[in-house]
Amino acid sequence: MTKPESQTVPSADTDEPMRTLIVDDEPLAVERMQVICAKLGSLSVVGTANDGEAALRLAKALRPDLVLLDMTMPGMDGLEVARKLAGMAGDDGAGPAVIFVTAHDNFAVEAFDCDAVDYVLKPVAKDRLSRAIDRAVERRGSLREDAGSKWLKELWVPHRSELIRLETSQVGRVDAERDYVRLHVGDRSYLLLQTIAGLEKKLDPAQFIRIHRSTILRRDNIRGLRHDGLGVWSAELENGEALRIGRTYLSKVKAMAGR
Known part of the structure; x- marks a missing residue:
């Protein structure tokens, strides 16, 4: 030594x-x-x-x-x-x-x-x-x-035998998969060993919002909100996909829309 x-x-x-x-x-x-x-x-x-x-x-x-x-x-x-x-x-x-x-x-x-x-x-x-x-x-x-910012600006994710750097602004959606999260970037996705609750605490709430216990969305990826009846609401994404909003998160999502 x-x-x-x-x-x-x-x-x-x-x-x-x-x-x-x-x-x-x-x-x-x-x-x-x-x-x-x-x-x-x-x-x-x-x-x-x-x-x-x-x-x-x-x-x-x-x-x-x-x-x-x-x-x-x-x-x-x-x-x-x-x-x-x-x-x-x-x-x-x-x-x-x-x-x-x-x-x-x-x-x-x-x-x-x-x-x-x-x-x-x-x-x-x-x-x-x-x-x-x-x-x-x-x-x-x-x-x-x-160092002077509270919020995460980038993520390093494993891909094949290397690591890829992703800016959080590139991530349109996050889905929970047990102890992992799946990060959706355009038409590609990456798995990261991180709970969705842990990642939510690191993401800027001005840019991201959790709509379900298993889903976080980038705010500018939400095209609109749709009432499906019986108190059920969905978030419509820019790609036309609709994702159900969990009841626990509905008031926060509505507040984002000024309702």
Whole structure:
């Protein structure tokens, strides 16, 4: 395990190199990652660790912006480390970004459920890691822009073997699917591990309204309200679809329409 020469707290300038911690139980793998990282100007390696417990100790002391994290390690595995890192909130309210670097391709879903920025397979190619770093840099910038805002501005969702960034303004509808939500963006949809109640608290109520226990709509996606009789109302969407409004949410929806 290497120690940093300095533990100076980084500035908030997103042009500054990302302070990076490398975590891998194989010393040779750590060395290879250091060589690759040295060729990327957007990174500054501040330390390395060979197991999960050491990684958490260093992360707490150094406050890295990014952790390049192996998945399979003795003792605490990468998924457990990532979950604990998520609780180490920095000035932007979030823990360090995590990029999993692993020889195993069967943990991608679990990795993205931990809100990982990316999932890079070994042997690591410089260009592939560089693309992952670009995503981490972009996310850091977005988090700092949103730090003064209460409402969520973007969502990172798993799609195949990668993560896709969605602006919340792109989402026209949210449907609950057990512990997940399905985000509808145009004619495509994406699953995200998040309860609908939890997501509702993060969305700007000036832009989104919940019309049912299983449905949230972007307000400008609602073309009108329709009374179906016997106290039943529906919201008509821009695409012509009609969705029933739950009784619990009817008064709020009517208030939106000034009724």
